[in-house]
Amino acid sequence: MTEEAQQWYEFNAETIEALTEDGTDLAQAHTIEHHLACKNFEALEKAAVDAFKAGFEVTDAEELILDDGGTVFCFDAVVKKKLNVEVFNTDVDALLKVAEKHKVHYDGWGTYYMGDDAISMEDDFDDDDYLGDSE
Numbered sequence: 001m002t003e004e005a006q007q008w009y010e011f012n013a014e015t016i017e018a019l020t021e022d023g024t025d026l027a028q029a030h031t032i033e034h035h036l037a038c039k040n041f042e043a044l045e046k047a048a049v050d051a052f053k054a055g056f057e058v059t060d061a062e063e064l065i066l067d068d069g070g071t072v073f074c075f076d077a078v079v080k081k082k083l084n085v086e087v088f089n090t091d092v093d094a095l096l097k098v099a100e101k102h103k104v105h106y107d108g109w110g111t112y113y114m115g116d117d118a119i120s121m122e123d124d125f126d127d128d129d130y131l132g133d134s135e
Contacts, residue, residue: 012088029080030111037074038104044073045100051077054094
């Protein structure tokens with residue numbers, strides 16, 4: 001195991017533990033978005049193909065302008081799974097291999113809290129509840 005993989009394993013365990021402590025619903029599958037980025041669009045495209053072959057849904061590549069004015073391309077490798085550190089470690093291993101092969105950067109993963117008190121994107125919000133009273 002590489003030092004990078006070990007660091008991601010620790011991240012996986014800590015993040016899953018934090019979600020669990022916050023009360024996320026462990027019975028539900030969570031949508032996991034693994035992030036990959038590269039300055040070379042062609043390399044990123046090849047990585048996306050390999051991520052797809054490895055069983056991930058792949059989002060369209062996006063171009064981001066960095067604070068220093070540079071450009072980077074990125075995409076998400078998406079999978080829906082229950083929170084299980086061993087499964088996450090296996091997924092990270094697969095994506096680290098893809099990243100290494102194509103010289104792209106694996107930038108971790110994110111998910112959304114799942115629970116009875118989770119905010120749904122479909123919920124109707126009253127802007128005054130979040131923006132404060134402007135009067």
